[in-house]
Amino acid sequence: MNRPVPGRAATTPGRRRRKAPVRSPAAATRAAVVAALRPRTRDPSGDVRQAIAAVLGEVGGPLAVAALGPLLRDPSDRVRRAAVFGLARAGGRTARERARLRSFLKDPAPRVRAAAAVVLGRWRDRQSVPALVARLSAPGSWEKPSVAVALGRIGDRRAVPSLVELAGSPLRWLRVCALHALGEIGAPAGRTVVRAGLSDAAWSVRGAAATALGTLGTEKDVPRLLELLGDPHPWPRRGVLIALGRMRRRDAADRLRAALGDPAPEVRVAACWALGELGDPAERRELARFLASCPLPSVGAPTSGPPEAGALPSSGAAELMFETAVASLARLTPHVADTEVDRILTEAELRLSRSALDRTVRPAVPDRSGAEPTRTLRQLIASARSSAGG
Numbered sequence: 001m002n003r004p005v006p007g008r009a010a011t012t013p014g015r016r017r018r019k020a021p022v023r024s025p026a027a028a029t030r031a032a033v034v035a036a037l038r039p040r041t042r043d044p045s046g047d048v049r050q051a052i053a054a055v056l057g058e059v060g061g062p063l064a065v066a067a068l069g070p071l072l073r074d075p076s077d078r079v080r081r082a083a084v085f086g087l088a089r090a091g092g093r094t095a096r097e098r099a100r101l102r103s104f105l106k107d108p109a110p111r112v113r114a115a116a117a118v119v120l121g122r123w124r125d126r127q128s129v130p131a132l133v134a135r136l137s138a139p140g141s142w143e144k145p146s147v148a149v150a151l152g153r154i155g156d157r158r159a160v161p162s163l164v165e166l167a168g169s170p171l172r173w174l175r176v177c178a179l180h181a182l183g184e185i186g187a188p189a190g191r192t193v194v195r196a197g198l199s200d201a202a203w204s205v206r207g208a209a210a211t212a213l214g215t216l217g218t219e220k221d222v223p224r225l226l227e228l229l230g231d232p233h234p235w236p237r238r239g240v241l242i243a244l245g246r247m248r249r250r251d252a253a254d255r256l257r258a259a260l261g262d263p264a265p266e267v268r269v270a271a272c273w274a275l276g277e278l279g280d281p282a283e284r285r286e287l288a289r290f291l292a293s294c295p296l297p298s299v300g301a302p303t304s305g306p307p308e309a310g311a312l313p314s315s316g317a318a319e320l321m322f323e324t325a326v327a328s329l330a331r332l333t334p335h336v337a338d339t340e341v342d343r344i345l346t347e348a349e350l351r352l353s354r355s356a357l358d359r360t361v362r363p364a365v366p367d368r369s370g371a372e373p374t375r376t377l378r379q380l381i382a383s384a385r386s387s388a389g390g
Contacts, residue, residue: 034063041070049074050082057086064090065097072100077109084112088119098125105131114143121150129156136162141169145177152181160187167193175200176208183212191216198224203233210239214246222249229255234264241267242365245274253278260290265317269324273364276328284332288341291325291348294318297356297377322348323377324364329384345385352377 037059040052053071056064068090071083084104091097104116105128113135120128132154135147148166151159159181166178167190179197182190194216197209210228213221225240241259244252256278259271272290275283297319326348329341349357357378375383 030059030061031063033059034061034067038067041067046074046076046079049076049079053079053082053086057089060090072104077107077112080104080107080109080112081115084115084119088122093123098123098127101125102128102131105135110140110142114146117143117146117150121146121153124154126154126156129154129158133159133162136166141171141174145173148174148177148181152184155185157185157187157189160185160189164190164193167197172202172205175202175205179205179208179212183208183215186215188216191218195221195224198228203231203235206231206233207235207239210236211242214243217243217247222247222252226252226255229259234262234267237262237264237267238270241270241274245270245277245365248278250278250280253280253283257283257286260286265321269317269320269364272321272324272328276324276331279332281332284329284338284341287325287329287332288338288344291322291329292344294322294325296348296351297322320364323361323380326377326380326384327361327363330380342385345381349378349381357381 034056037052037056040048043049043052049071053068056068056071065087068083068086071079072087074080074083084101087097087101098120101116101119101123102125105113105120107113107116117132117135120132129151132147132151136144136151136159144166148163151163163178163181163185167175167182169175169178175197179194182194190212194209194212197205197212200206200209206228210225213225217225222244225243228236228240231237231240237259241256244256253275256271256274260268260275262268262271268290272287275287295318326345329345358376361375361377361380
């Protein structure tokens, strides 16, 4: 039996309960979910274990990270891959978690190595650069596109020689990823191979090379880029417009405006984005007219950019064009109020549903800083309208 301590009130069970640490409802819910899922991490079905890894990633927090431990050692490479992505979502990017993810670059399964590379690239983990570069020279090619993209996101120039070598690969998709990464890093040492990519037989490589010149190009590259606007495939034309926008070539504004009428939706989106990048308030009225011609976005359709293999899906083209036009207008502040721009923005907003207005807008061209999109369509319209004097 507990005896009272002199000078101290006796501790009762009720008092002990009141002194227990206070847990938020959200934390208590996460703990309950993890406790329910933990036994399922050893389910005989690989599909179930794979699903559990994804759910634990969504739940997040230290308990979920601990529960992912058995799945990260799972005999199935598909489960380990899901656990790697789950760890990336559930964790806090601690030094220990970064080191753990780096260890998966040596996993026997290519799909797991690729997943680790993707996450380390998103986390801009410079300590992983030597291991990632080593993967580029290793046998096999399955994970090399993910590795190259990761190196581009990290932006470390130690990767440039290996990426230049990869740009000469006989495999088209490896050339594409290498050129993309060289453009992201922006090292002059990659300029020659990027310029050579403009004449590649594969349209996807020409497009990647044109896009990369947006960061690597000089004045001498502009004439060749303008010639490529006549390319029969839309992807190189799109790359040229992105490059002209990143280079802030106001002298090419007439070519950008003309591209707003291109038959390919991905080219029109890139032209709209590039006009916003120029930073010239004189382009506001042209962009507002383009906005007025765009179909209204529908709720739930995809808003991400086009896949490498072809044009924009029709279900996502309207959203991307509309949102890009609004985002470009929001970037350009006029010297005087423009009632026509304000009218077009107001009419568009009145015709949109609440759910469409509250959707987070993704950029038409990925932000090289890696920043996540945070502004909604409603916020962008408000910003564009206030700039127009509304």
